[in-house]
Amino acid sequence: MSQTTVWIFADQLSHRWAEWLRERGLGQANAQVLFVESARQLRARPWHRHKLIFVLSAMRHFAEAMRAQGWRVDYRRAPTFLEGLKAHLAEHRPHRVLVMRPSTWQGAQFVESRLKQALPDLALEVMPNRMFLAKPQDLGTARSPLLETFYRNMRRRTGYLMDGGQPAGGKWNYDDQNRLPPRKEWRRGATLDIPPIPAFPPNAITRQVIAEVAQIETAWGALEGFALPVTREDALRFFEDFVANRLPNFGPYEDAMVSGQPTLFHAVVSPLINVGLLERDEMCQAAERAWREGHAPLNSVEGFIRQLIGWREFIYAIYWREMPRLREMNTLNAQRPLPAFYWNAQTDMACLRESVRSVWERGYTHHIQRLMVLSNFAMLAGVLPQAINEWFLSAYVDAYDWVVTPNVIGMGVFADGGIVGTKPYAASANYINKMSTYCQHCRYRPDQRLGEDACPFNALYWDFIDRHAERLGANPRTSMPVKALRQMPAAEVAALRAQAQRFLDSL
Ligand SMILES: Cc1cc2nc3c(=O)[nH]c(=O)nc-3n(C[C@H](O)[C@H](O)[C@H](O)COP(=O)(O)OP(=O)(O)OC[C@H]3O[C@@H](n4cnc5c(N)ncnc54)[C@H](O)[C@@H]3O)c2cc1C
Ligand code: SF4
Structure with a gap:
């Protein structure tokens, strides 16, 4: 039977892979899954040690979860991504390789140009990126597209916080209620009413990753104190805690900054959603449910949903419209080196x-x-x-x-x-x-x-x-x-x- 290798990248750890592959006629019998850790990539810049721990641990846990679902998994550590792929091809000889289009410019260049140059005979299929909703054309034609216009279109398109074609509560935007400064008692040092974010102590896989990251001489940031969830189940628990305990105050104190309280009422979900452990739609639905069931006020829920289907998607669409020139722009002609x-x-x-x-x-x-x-x-x-x-x-x-x-x-x-x-x-x-x-x-x-x-x-x-x-x-x-x-x-x-x-x- 013809065999396909599905190469899953570290920021594509979605629980929907089985469904996406089924749509293409692929399953455990005719496909296997490849993950590659590239030693060069781990040293490509002074990555924060928690970033390295998070990404490596989440990818290793994800590979284990796929194995548990009956997938054949080839998990490789290689000097580079290309060498990891070549070693996999030599050993397993698949008929073709399927990848999802990367979210970043460099990733897409690697797949669409470098891989093809390095392996001209490879039967490579690049499926569209399924992690985002927006495309550059959703921004309209203006040089400076307006977030508010984009966001309203996204609300209509997704149906979040819509009642009969109108915005829930009668307004699209509750920003005017979301700019409170820190409470007086926080200024005096009392922060007991700010709920702590749940901690997930490292298990054996994560502890092994921490030991390896400790050896990466180019890394920056603390090694200790890592407590983020690294599995889908823990990510869901982490997010449920936000909805229950912090979402009600998220809106009003969204812009406030309190010493010693870096997370305040924020969701701290960006690492999780950015690798696919959490999904935009399930988060928006849970937030909307919290409002409709009376657990969280509309200004908080609207503010949170705007971050996810407004800002996040807007930023992604702008990136793909403006790259690669965006990275080199310097309109104000600023030249100073970054202070130490x-x-x-x-x-x-x-x-x-x-x-x-x-x-x-x-x-x-x-x-x-x-x-x-x-x-x-x-x-x-x-x-x-x-x-x-x-x-x-x-x-x-x-x-x-x-x-x-x-x-x-x-x-x-x-x-x-x-x-x-x-x-x-x-x-x-x-x-x-x-x-x-x-x-x-x-x-x-x-x-x-x-x-x-x-x-x-x-x-x-x-x-x-x-x-x-x-x-x-x-x-x-x-x-x-x-x-x-x-x-x-x-x-x-x-x-x-x-x-x-x-x-x-x-x-
Ligand atoms: C200079 C600068 C650098 C940033 N760097 C990053 C980054 O490296 N990674 C990153 O995910 N976000 C980045 N953001 C956007 C935003 O600050 C973070 O997404 C947010 O602070 C993450 O914390 P949270 O999950 O607690 O967010 P919350 O305040 O709880 O918001 C919920 C979610 O909304 C999304 N979101 C909100 N604003 C934005 C935005 N402007 N762009 C994209 N998504 C948004 C994020 O997914 C976030 O998790 C940056 C913003 C600025 C101004
Ligand atoms: S440096 Fe920052 S903290 Fe100090 S006075 Fe200025 S704004 Fe305030």
Whole structure:
């Protein structure tokens, strides 16, 4: 009987494979499954150790689960992906190889170009990617597509939170209820009412992976403390806990940042959904059910569903529309190298120090530290967009090129000149002080612009507005700070420029 090898990549660990293969007439009798761990890939950049542990452990558990379902599994460790495939072909001699189109540009290049060049006689079939809903054409034709338009179309298409063709509750968007700052008692240090996220202690497979990752000399981040779920069953339990305990407060405190509480009411599901252990639709359905059954308010549920069928799918569609040029964009001509504190957390700036420490400890911060602290600083300081992009790709457990590059190059540092968002997310210390508890433990004063104790974000912010006044002044969404700058006394503007320069020289 003709034999097919199904090569499953590490970010394609979906429980739907059996169903997808059945649609193609494939089953345990005429197909076997291949997984390859590439030693070169594990050392391709300073990956966070938790990322390596998570991906390797999830892939090994997934292979075991397929074996338990009666599939013949060839799990290979090889110097490179290509060598792993060649060794498999030599040993098993399948008639053809089936892969699902990778989610990233480099992955697709590997499958569609390198493999074909290296193995011209290989009967290779590339099936469409089943992990995402959106395609570039769903963005319409505008250079800067609007998330809100895209999201409403996705709501209509999926039917989530729709009542008779209208948005549930009468509104598409409850963002105005989702911007609460930290509660007063959290500012005083009381965080007992924030539910902890469940921990899944490493089993024997994960412990073996941890021992191997400890030997990868190029890796970064803490080795200890890994507690993410690595199987479908545990991923579902992890998500159920979010729906029961954190979803009700997810919306209102979505943008709040609290010292020592990096996850707050967030779902922390991005590592799981990005490798396929959880699915967009089951998460949206569970969240909607929680609202319809009265367990969670509409503003939280709508906010969560918007992240999944709005932002996540929007970002994926933009990636595929704009690559490969997106990765190289540098509209603001920023050239500074990435400051060392992104790697070692050695800075007096409490917001940056705590955010980097959280990344070191668990490869995670929630969205607002990524956007309004880590990217905001890089943008204001004029860091080379490709340098901060590389850092995000390496340092987070949930990082993959399709999601990092549009979020960093586009949303984070505005190097795309306004494709992902219509304006730069630039903010001074005022925003961080309002939305976080960091400034309380900082050596700098968020309310001062000039002098030794002034928060560096302030001078950097005005210096950024000054440097890009022409571009920002021409955009109605960003012209206000340019007008404010123009009304400042010339001596104050000069002092802010000098303060920003002194700080940048000290980095
Ligand atoms: C500079 C920057 C870098 C980012 N890097 C990554 C990354 O490497 N990997 C990653 O998955 N997300 C990334 N994001 C998007 C977002 O910050 C994370 O998905 C989110 O913080 C993950 O935590 P969570 O699961 O607790 O999310 P929640 O706040 O609980 O949201 C639920 C889910 O919505 C999805 N989502 C929300 N916003 C986005 C978005 N902008 N893009 C894509 N998906 C989104 C994620 O799947 C997330 O798990 C980045 C955003 C920025 C601004
Ligand atoms: S004072 Fe400035 S540097 Fe310090 S935590 Fe606040 S925003 Fe960050």
